[in-house]
Amino acid sequence: MENTIIIVQVSIYFLIPIIAQYLVRLRFFSWLGTVALCYVAGFAMNLVAVNWRIDVAQSIAEIVIPIAIPLLLFNLQFFAWLRCTRTVIIAFVLATVSAIASTLLIAPFFLQSHPEMWKMAGMFLGVYTGGTPNVASVGLALEAQESTFTIVNSVDFVVSAAYFVFCITLLKPIVQKWLPRFDLDIPDPHVASSEKSIPQAIFVVVLAAMIVAISCGVSFALFAKINVPFVMFGITALGMAASLVEKIQNIHVSTYLGDYFILVFCAAMGNVTNISKMLEQGGSTLYYCILVVSTTVCIYYVLCFVMRIDVDTAIITSTAAIFGPAFIAPVAQAIGNERVVMSGLTAGLLGYVVGNYAGISIAYLLYQFS
Structure with a gap:
C-alpha cells in the first residue's frame, strides 16, 4: 500500500506541470502563472486525506533542480551574458549590505530572548546572504547546539516559504514600478527555435544527468559526501561549458525540459509546505526572522532603486542571496525572464562564500553585546 x-x-508531481500549462491559458488562472499554480496544486495535496511521504517530496525536489539547471544553461549565450555580470555583482553587494544592516539593526533587541540568539543571528545572516546550506557551516563554526539548528531551520523554512510565494506572485508587479526594465540584449531561449524532438530531449536529459553525476562523484572523491556548494558549482560550470558547444546550444528543447523540471520542483515544494509549522514555532525567533527578512528586502530594493539596478536582476539576485541557487530557476520562470538564470547562479555561488564569513563575523560581534 505504501509503495x-x-x-x-x-506521478502527481509530474502530472501537475502538464495540467498547469493548460490551466494557465484560461482567464481564471492566467494571473497566477504556471510556477505559482504548481506550487498551489502541490500545497492542495495536503488537503486530501492521504499520508503523503514528505521525504519523497523532498527527494524529488532535490533531484529535479540539479537536472533543471544544466538544461537551462545549455542554451546560454555566454558572451552576451558576460555583459551583465557587473550589474549582478553590484546587486549582490547591495543584498549582502542589506542583510548585514538589518541584522545589526534588529538582533540587539532579541539577544536576551534565547541563550544562543547571537548564534542564531549569525546563522540567519548566513542563510540570507547565501541560502540554506550556510546554516550548517555557520552553525558548526559557532558550535551551535542541535536544538538551535532545529529552531533556525524550522523558522527559516516557514518564513522563506512565505517569501518565495511572494516572489513568484506579487513581487515583480510591485517593484517594477520603481526599477528599470531588464534591457540587455541576451537572446531568449524560448523564442530561439520551436524545433523539438524526442531524440534531442533524451540526449540533453542524459547529458544533464551526467553533469550532475560527475559533480556528485567529484564531491564524494574530495569530501566523502555531497558537498552542496561544490556540487552546485560543478553543475553550473559544466552546464556553462556545454553551452559553448554549438550543437548543444542549438538544442532548444532543453529550455522547455528545464522549465518542466522546475514546475515539478514547485509541485513537490508545495506539498512539503506546512502552514501549521508557523503556528507551532511562534516565539521571538519567528518574529525576529520575519523582521530581518522584511527589513533586508526593503533596504535592498531601496538601494537597487538608488543604484538603478534593473527589476529582473534585482529580483533574481535577492532570490540567490535568500534562497541560494536551487530557487533561481523557478523565480526566473515566474518573472518571465530566464535569461537571468546564469546571473542568479553566479550570485548564489558567491553567497555560499560571503554568507559564511558574514554570518560568523557578525555573530561574534553580537556576542560582545549579549
Whole structure:
C-alpha cells in the first residue's frame, strides 16, 4: 500500500506541470502563472486525506533542480551574458549590505530572548546572504547546539516559504514600478527555435544527468559526501561549458525540459509546505526572522532603486542571496525572464562564500553585546 501511495505521489508531481500549462491559458488562472499554480496544486495535496511521504517530496525536489539547471544553461549565450555580470555583482553587494544592516539593526533587541540568539543571528545572516546550506557551516563554526539548528531551520523554512510565494506572485508587479526594465540584449531561449524532438530531449536529459553525476562523484572523491556548494558549482560550470558547444546550444528543447523540471520542483515544494509549522514555532525567533527578512528586502530594493539596478536582476539576485541557487530557476520562470538564470547562479555561488564569513563575523560581534 505504501509503495502505491509513493508511485501515485510522484506521478502527481509530474502530472501537475502538464495540467498547469493548460490551466494557465484560461482567464481564471492566467494571473497566477504556471510556477505559482504548481506550487498551489502541490500545497492542495495536503488537503486530501492521504499520508503523503514528505521525504519523497523532498527527494524529488532535490533531484529535479540539479537536472533543471544544466538544461537551462545549455542554451546560454555566454558572451552576451558576460555583459551583465557587473550589474549582478553590484546587486549582490547591495543584498549582502542589506542583510548585514538589518541584522545589526534588529538582533540587539532579541539577544536576551534565547541563550544562543547571537548564534542564531549569525546563522540567519548566513542563510540570507547565501541560502540554506550556510546554516550548517555557520552553525558548526559557532558550535551551535542541535536544538538551535532545529529552531533556525524550522523558522527559516516557514518564513522563506512565505517569501518565495511572494516572489513568484506579487513581487515583480510591485517593484517594477520603481526599477528599470531588464534591457540587455541576451537572446531568449524560448523564442530561439520551436524545433523539438524526442531524440534531442533524451540526449540533453542524459547529458544533464551526467553533469550532475560527475559533480556528485567529484564531491564524494574530495569530501566523502555531497558537498552542496561544490556540487552546485560543478553543475553550473559544466552546464556553462556545454553551452559553448554549438550543437548543444542549438538544442532548444532543453529550455522547455528545464522549465518542466522546475514546475515539478514547485509541485513537490508545495506539498512539503506546512502552514501549521508557523503556528507551532511562534516565539521571538519567528518574529525576529520575519523582521530581518522584511527589513533586508526593503533596504535592498531601496538601494537597487538608488543604484538603478534593473527589476529582473534585482529580483533574481535577492532570490540567490535568500534562497541560494536551487530557487533561481523557478523565480526566473515566474518573472518571465530566464535569461537571468546564469546571473542568479553566479550570485548564489558567491553567497555560499560571503554568507559564511558574514554570518560568523557578525555573530561574534553580537556576542560582545549579549
